[in-house]
Every structure is written in structure tokens, then in C-alpha cells.
Amino acid sequence: MTELAIVIPAYKGKFFRKTLESIASQTCKDFVLYIGDDNSPYDLEAIVDDFRTEINIVYRKFEENIGRKDLTASWDRCVKMSSEPYVYFFSDDDMMPDDAVSRIYDMIRKYPDHDIFRFHLKFIDDSGKIFKSNPPLPDGVSTAEQVLCDKLGCRTSSTACEYVFTRKVYDRTGGFVSLPLAWGSDDATWYKFGLDTGIVNIPGAAAMWRDGGGENISTNTTMNREKFEGTILFMHWLKENYRYPESRMFRKDLKRYLKNIIRSTVQMDYTRDALWRLCKAVSGMWPYLSVYLLFKFYLKGKAE
Numbered sequence: 001m002t003e004l005a006i007v008i009p010a011y012k013g014k015f016f017r018k019t020l021e022s023i024a025s026q027t028c029k030d031f032v033l034y035i036g037d038d039n040s041p042y043d044l045e046a047i048v049d050d051f052r053t054e055i056n057i058v059y060r061k062f063e064e065n066i067g068r069k070d071l072t073a074s075w076d077r078c079v080k081m082s083s084e085p086y087v088y089f090f091s092d093d094d095m096m097p098d099d100a101v102s103r104i105y106d107m108i109r110k111y112p113d114h115d116i117f118r119f120h121l122k123f124i125d126d127s128g129k130i131f132k133s134n135p136p137l138p139d140g141v142s143t144a145e146q147v148l149c150d151k152l153g154c155r156t157s158s159t160a161c162e163y164v165f166t167r168k169v170y171d172r173t174g175g176f177v178s179l180p181l182a183w184g185s186d187d188a189t190w191y192k193f194g195l196d197t198g199i200v201n202i203p204g205a206a207a208m209w210r211d212g213g214g215e216n217i218s219t220n221t222t223m224n225r226e227k228f229e230g231t232i233l234f235m236h237w238l239k240e241n242y243r244y245p246e247s248r249m250f251r252k253d254l255k256r257y258l259k260n261i262i263r264s265t266v267q268m269d270y271t272r273d274a275l276w277r278l279c280k281a282v283s284g285m286w287p288y289l290s291v292y293l294l295f296k297f298y299l300k301g302k303a304e
Contacts, residue, residue, distance in 0.1 A: 005082035013042030036078030097205035144194030153253030183230025
């Protein structure tokens, strides 16, 4: 019985064929590919049809585009198309190495009691050229705390296409953490999924996340206010769910994360009211950081 579902919430069409080509090239074909078309304006089904003889595909075009208003609901809807015990959650413009499925099975056999696995990650541009790479993964298993702090501290970047998880942890913990634009949702989710067993590092070639010319939310500069609101709610989620808020590593990395959000991600495009609400959320974890952010950035924000 097939144990692996590859799940793609699909909307963008520009690189979709390239993504399916990378999946069709897998040396191990023991998987089912589920594609949930979020009522895309592009003819994704015509592209899917070209791969039906090469891949076991379940395709569904949904009548309602829910990703525009609730991205994590779109993700959950697509995961629920599948039933296999392991899910490789992928995307419609990224690329996987041709031995990805084979290595997933290797690590499942080696770590049968673990809930979440991750690939090394590299970043490609429109032409497929690598322009950035995460540091090499350590051997074995990383704690959920370390993985989250590496992201907060800007030592790594994180995307969905590097993660594989079990259906049992997905069901037991309530699926993806829902935040506006899914901003911080993936980081919160991987932390939640990895709390009990840690996160298994898959050795070998990297998954490739594509910066598709501004089509990705993370590089889209027109959604700065929405990203800032998502950051506020992510801070509330951390306040309620992070196990070690007083650890020196977490505090150092949280400070760096928020400075990076304000200066680089939203490029100082925020209101004073939003900064005040961010600081109130942070104060529950670390009052000093709240005061620091107010002193450093309040007067630089826009008045309502």
C-alpha cells in the first residue's frame, strides 16, 4: 500500500509544468499526487493531463477560491483530499530532487516513530538559477525549538516545500496554524508538529523554492500591512504555545526576527498603532523587548 501523498494546493500556472516534471522524474514512483486547484484562472488541468500516464494523480478543481481570503484553509482542504499516512506538502512552482521520494521512504524506515521530516533547502529564480542556500542540515534529529529559533534568528529561511509530516500529527494537533496570509503559519505548524519527536533531517540534495517574480507573498511588497498584522498574531501564538520563552537563545532570536520584519520585510511600512499592538503581544513573553521596539521604532511609524 502506498504510504506517501504529495499534496499541492495549486493556483499559479507559470512554473506548474516544471514542478510536475520534477515530480514525474522521481526514481521511486510509490506515491499519489493530489492537486487541489484553487479555482485558478489558468488551465492547470491541461498541464495535469500531460502527466497522467507518468504519475498517479488525483486532481480536483474547486469552485471557490478560498486561498485569497484564507490560505491555510486552502492548504487544509487539499490535505484532506488524501488519506496516506505521510504527506509531502509541496507547492505549484517549486522543484524536488529526483530521489526525494526514495529518501523520504529511507528516513521513514529509519525513524518510524517520528512525525515530521525536512529536506535541505535552496532558492531559485525564474530561470532556475540558485541564488541562495540554507546551511547544510545537521545529521539526525533537530529539536522543534532549534528549528524555530534558527528561522527567527535569520540563520535559515523556511518554506513549505521542504517538509514531510505524518497524518496522525496533522490530525492530532488540528492541522495548520491559521494566521492572516499564512504569515508565520508554516513556522508555527512545523514547531507544533515537531514538539513530541523532533524534526528529522533528510540527508542529500535540496528541495528548491522558487522566487517567482513577486508572485509569492513573502516577496510581495504590496501586502506590508497584512504581513505586519500576521506578525502580531504570530507573536500572540508564540506567547501561548512556545515552551521556553525565557531561554536566552529564543529571546536573542526573537529580537532579531522582529527587527528584520520591521526594517527589511515591511521596509518600515507600518503604523504606530500596529507597532503598539505588536509590542503588547511581545510584552507577554519579554517586556524588555517590547520597550526596546517602542523606543526604537514608534516615532518612525506612520500616524493613522
